[in-house]
Amino acid sequence: MSRGPKIHVLPDEVINKIAAGEVVDRPASVVKELVENALDARATSIRVELTGGGRQAVVVTDDGVGMSRDDALLSVERHATSKIRDVHDIEHVATLGFRGEALAALASVSRFTLTTRPAGQEAGTELTISGGRILEVRETGCAPGTSIAVRNLFFNVPARRKFLRSEQTELAHARQVFLVHALAHPETGWTLRVDDREVYQLPPGATLEERVRQLFGGDVLTGLRSVDAVREGVRVRGLASLPQVTRADRSEQYIFVNGRPASAPVVGFAINEAYQALIPRGRHPVLFLFIELPADEVDVNVHPTKKEVRFRHASRVRDALVEAIRESVALPAASEGGADRNLSALFVASRATPALQVVDLPELPAFSYPRLDPAAPVPSAERGDAAGGSESRVSVEPATPAATPAEKPWSWCRVLGQAGGLYVVLETEDGLILMDPHAAHERVLFERFMADLARHELKVQGLLSPEALDLPPELAERVRDNLSLLRGMGFGIAEFGGDSFVVDALPSFLGPVSARALVAEVAGHLERGGRRSGVERAAEEQIAMAACKAAVKAQDKLTVQEIEQLVRDLAASEMPYTCPHGRPTLIYMGFDELRRKFGRE
Amino acid sequence: MKLTVNKDAVLEGLQKVQSIVSTRSTLPVLYNVYLKAEKDRLWLTSTDLEVTVRTSVDAKIARTGGTTLPARRVFSIFKELPANEIEIDVDDKDTASIRAGASFFKILGISEDEFPPLPKFQGNRAYTVEQKLFKSMLQATHYAASTDETRPMLNGVLLSFKGGKLCVVATDGRRMAMWEQEMEISREQEGEWIIPTKTVNELLKSLKDEGDLKIQVSENQVAFEYDSLLVISKLVDHTYPNFRQVLPGGAEERISLERELVLNAVRRVALLLNDRSNAITLHFAKDHLEISAVASDIGEAKEKVAIKYRGKDITVAFNPDFLMDPLRNLDGDEVAVELSDELSPCLIRNDKPFQYVLMPMRVK
Structure with a gap:
């Protein structure tokens, strides 16, 4: 035992390298940290330059507030930040970065140059650090704002460097980070240069639509509807695709929480729910959504890169999302009347x-x-x-x-x-x-069903003789669990001992469909839908969808x-x-x- | 084959068979009518593989034989021909030369070998009914048949020859129409068969008010023979549900209604509703019936009809089509409605051995 390893406090340099592993893992995260700093410095235009996929150099230049010589030196100390002062502030973080780790971490794993000048001062400061050691601090002439260059990332951490991927891959990731931030901040002007070639030149003061057009082209916009709704203190704004515009994956879903690219599981669930019944399984809408809520309603300090956030009231966020999306991708009610109806x-x-x-x-x-x-x-x-x-x-x-x-x-x-x-x-x-016509009819019946249900106007047609039906045990169980829901939806269904049921009435607009076919289809969906977190409307929709499908199947003329x-x-x-x-x-x-x-x- | 035929006679024959000639089959020969010249008669046959219709007309046969020709085209040509005598001469390549007066047509046909063979019919039961009666029975019931494919046994009309009665029944599970006619049936002749809706419609088109109809049934087919027509149809190969259990017991109130008056009122009120699943409400009160409909997104409608009624007030809702169907398809001035309350089945009768059972609707 006595010859075992001795515990000792790590020098700062090592701590910084370890922290760097958490904060920075590839050029894309360098871009992210620097861009967030620039935004927090209230920059109105930000230039990102990438060389060799960002492995050789990432340079981010802003026209923000800049730093004095002392601040500049402090900024590369660990847990040095201008953004929070005490624990209490963490609850109210409104800036993008705040952990005070980024610059110190970056400086410890690269050849790092920081050039900065506050607008009010005549001379700027240039700070050169290599592998965490300050090589030089000198006065320099420069434009107001801050420019940070991170060169030869991980030059002193071979283990990390080995994990960097090809130039193209790293570049793609870095560009994606640029894209996300440029989207999140259309009010800011952005420039992206890759290996001395200008890729984007996005003027400041744009709207989200303009920014989407600049980045993705105008075609995308035609399939998008703008979203803007507030519910219980949660504002959801942005753009959401019409149901006919879908993608095979979620790569065109850009979600921002209080201006920060982030997500939480609940957001994914809410999107699924909002588009359920609108787009096929396995397809995903195109989304640019900004979720805005009071800072103390969201915990961004879950993960050092802040990719994932936690909401204090997740259900409020879900409801707000579902409602906002549905409201906007639904067609405006056909305007009745008007002189145009000639x-x-x-x-x-x-x-x-x-x-x-x-x-x-x-x-x-x-x-x-x-x-x-x-x-x-x-x-x-x-x-x-x-x-x-x-x-x-x-x-x-x-x-x-x-x-x-x-x-x-x-x-x-x-x-x-x-x-x-x-x-x-x-x-x-x-x-x-x-x-x-089948798909069209299903849509019409489905909406009719849900509307009648909501208005309590559902008409129920009695059957001449109650139809008895046996279900396999599994389905019978699901039907039993949902009996009152089904009855509320116009199915005159009752237990008949064992796994048998009798049906003596059906929603009339479903037409001449047989009770057996209908209940079998509906029961199948109850099963497939699983226990969907007890959301009644979702369960109703499942039932209505299945019923309409069965009804349409029965009609072939x-x-x-x-x-x-x-x-x-x-x-x-x-x-x-x-x-x-x-x-x-x-x-x-x-x-x-x-x-x-x-x-x- | 070669023959001469009278224009009006052949047109009448073509008329009878062409209604089932396909308009959308993928089998070209089904667009054609099969002509067969035999012993002073020209036989005309058409089929859609489920129903086959055959008739014959007098003709002077110069050379026997058979071919198939495009039915609708031949019909429209024959109709316009300027002379009463039409000569049809078909060569062995199935090209028909048609001459009438100064007109000449050459029509390309398809070999008779490609035409589906006429079903070999071996009926082991046979019944004879008056055409007029049978037509009324079908007319009074056929509309109640289901169109739900998942219940094929209801996609037609049941003919039940049993217990000294011919019973014709149709139902879709929401309403049932049934006509039970006394008839002599020997025990060996008893049986029940389901006739597909399409065949019923074909029969309704061509049955007349005079003469008899011979019905023959085999294992899986039924043949109707009347006038000079033979209609052969597949049977629906399923068991019909027990329809008698649906007939309600005694109702509390019986109300006599003027059929056309009520039909017209219901039709007017139903104009308000733009789809057929909505309810119209009947309110029976002392000496009047109020028919009304409400659709929250459209408006409302109401009409009062004077009736003779002293019973309790009853308010009951129905699918308007289900109510209008029997009123429309029956004849006679009056119908009787038997009712108990807003949930129990409603029975409609007339002066014939006819009953119509209808389940009310309610609002959830």
């Missing part, structure tokens, strides 16, 4: 200049419905083929210039026919639409009139583009696209 004028106008006329095309009564959002498939309503007989119904529609179709709240549409034994072909003012009604109902629904399970209801092909393909441009 249908005949609309109709005539849209067919004023046919390029080719088919003279014996039957003129059929118009039907109209509220225009769908132009960002997505835009069906509309006009003529319906009521006859549905002659096979030689050719139609060549005018290629409408459609100056500002998005302005008109109503549109026309007609049913051209059916394709693939399922899809309905529709023609609208702006293009062709293929509609999956549609008249043209019913299709027209379906188009109208779909257009009036909140989320017309996808079925409750997230499959698309419509595929749109614009006349512009057709013209292009036919080389008529």
Whole structure:
């Protein structure tokens, strides 16, 4: 024992290296620490320069407040920070960094140069440190603000250096950090130079939309809706994608908590819940969301890199997120009334200049419905083929210039026919639409179900003779657990001993579906849904989704009139583009696209 | 084959068979009508593989044989031909030369070998019913059949020849229509079969008010023979549920209603509702019936009808279609409604051995 290792206090230099391991693991984290410092120094423009993927050099220059000579020297001491003073302050951290570790850590594992000048002083300070040892402190002339260069990262920690990846990989990570911060702070101007080549030059004072356009291009924006809602002190703002714009992974979800790129498990759950029933499983929306809440409601001191945060009231954050997203990606309710509803004028106008006329095309009564959002498939309503007989119904529609179709709240549409034994072909003012009537019908029924339920207007149709059904034990258990919920949703279901149940009434709008098929489908989803944290609405939605699916399955005949009604109902629904399970209801092909393909441009 | 046929006669024949000619089959020959010349008759057959319809017309046969020709085109050509006599001459490549007066058409056909063979029919039970009666029975019941594919046994009309009665039944589990007609049936002849809805619709189109109808049933098919028509259909191969248990016991109130008056009132009130799952409410009070509907996003409608009624006040809600269907499909001036309360089944009768059971709706 006596010859065992002796315990002794580590010198600061070693402590800093250890801390560096926590704070800095690759050039990207250097960028992050430096950029956060720059932002905390109230910079209005920040320049990031990367050389050799950041392995050779990361230089971050800002025009912030700068530091005096003494402050500069203090800043590279461990736990030296201007951002908090005592424990109490940790609860109210409003700045990005505060642990006071970053600069000391960086300086200990690189060749480090800090050049800084506060706006009020004439001379700046240049500090050169190598592997934690101060080599030189001298006066220098420089612009107001701070510039920090971190060169040869981990030159003195070979074990760490070995873990650095290829130049491209490190560069990609570093760029991602730049991107995230540039998004988080559109008010700040940003420049990114990679190996002396300018990659981004983002002017200050931008809005989030402008910043997204600068970084991702304008196409992304068309599928995004702006989000801004406050609930119980939690503000959620930003941009969220319409259900038809999805990605295979979460890489295009940018979440910021009080301006800091961060996340928490609850955020992921909330996003899933908000988009549940809108997008297919395994797909993810595109999001740029800023969650803002009082500083003492969120604990950012969970992890040194502050990637993950904890919320004091996670459920409030969840509710706020779900509500904000749903509110914005839902369509505005179709505006009733208004002078624009002069249908005949609309109709005539849209067919004023046919390029080719088919003279014996039957003129059929118009039907109209509220225009769908132009960002997505835009069906509309006009003529319906009521006859549905002659096979030689050719139609060549005018290629409408459609100056500002998005302005008109109503549109026309007609049913051209059916394709693939399922899809309905529709023609609208702006293009062709293929509609999956099953998916469309599911969407319409689903919203109807939830709306009737919310308004306590659910109609229940009694059955002539109660249908008895046996379920496998597992499903029976789930049904038993949810009996009162099911009854509240219009299922006249009761236990009948063992794993048997009787059903004597069903929600009427589900149509002629059999109780057996319906309950089997619903029970299956109760099981699959698992015990979803007792959120009643989520459970109701699961049930409604399953019921609508079963109902639609049971219906395999549609008249043209019913299709027209379906188009109208779909257009009036909140989320017309996808079925409750997230499959698309419509595929749109614009006349512009057709013209292009036919080389008529 | 080569023959001459009277224009009106052949048009009438084509008319009878062409309604089931496919409009969307992927099998080209199903768009065609099968013509067969045999012993002074031209046989016309069409099929969609589930239902087959065959008829024949007088013809002067010069050379026997058979072919298939596009049904709708041939019909429209024949209709416009300028002469009463049509000569059809088909060569061995199935090209038909059609001559009438100064007109000449050459139509490319498809070989008769490609046409699905006529089902070999070996009926072991046979019944004879008046066409007019059978048509009324189908008319009064067929609409209640289910369209829910998951319950194929309900996707048709049940013909039950049992216990000295022919009973025609249709139901979708929400309502049931049934007509029970006394009929002599020997014990060996007893049986129950489900006729697909499509076949029922075909029968309703062509059954007449005169003459008899012969029904023959085999293992899995049924044949209806009437006038010069033969309709052969597959049977729905399932067991029909026990429909008699659905018939309600005695109701507390019986109210006589003028059929058309009430139908029209219900139809008007239902105009308010834009989908068929919404309820209309009937309020029976002393000497009047109030029919009303409310849709929170549309508005409301109300209509009063004078009736003879002294019973207790009853308010009951129904799916408007379920209520209108029997009123629309029955004849006669009056129907009787039997009711007890807002939850019990409602029974509608007329002066025939007909009953319609309907379950009310309620609001959750």
